[in-house]
């Protein structure tokens with residue numbers, strides 16, 4: 001079936017796209033950068049982090065570019081003071097929700113949350129830190145799960161389900177009690193479904209999932225193979 005072509009404007013520029021694409025996909029195809037955190041090309045979009053918010057004609061609410069489909073004639077703004085303000089709030093809230101102590105993190109210097117905060121010029125937060133007491137799961141022979149550094153982006157959940165087809169990870173509980181959990185809250189090392197492929201670790205944007213054996217700053221992740229596999233399987237092109 002032929003694709004239905006659409007025209008939209010992104011930051012004033014006329015962009016040709018096709019029906020069914022999201023604003024983020026259209027923007028990226030046109031070479032425009034929209035910040036993202038929970039989005040990983042090749043996986044379904046979760047719309048969890050709200051970093052990709054954009055202004056869209058016809059609505060006064062900012063909308064997530066990763067889950068909002070394009071429609072003919074829409075005008076999208078990706079950069080404005082208002083959007084920077086919203087994005088800073090989103091990062092601030094993520095920073096205070098758990099214990100992101102970068103100086104002692106294996107992903108220090110290679111963390112997408114840290115990079116996003118730096119790009120937005122965030123040097124301190126405007127909210128009180130929660131300092132929750134959260135466990136670290138060391139039961140897996142190869143990997144570590146540190147709940148203190150998890151931002152609940154669900155990239156691990158989607159990678160495991162959509163790319164590895166193992167369905168180890170889920171989000172359990174609600175609101176500030178939400179946690180990723182393996183095999184319905186069993187220690188990761190006792191998971192019957194885990195194939196130890198490590199894709200969830202590579203998909204994780206922070207130091208929440210890491211390989212054992214790395215010291216501070218040493219864990220560098222690569223997720224291009226997840227994108228490649230996801231795109232080939234048609235999860236998300």
Ligand code: FES
Pocket residue numbers: 035036037038039046047048049050051052053064065066067
């Ligand atoms: S990248 Fe769109 S909501 Fe997270």
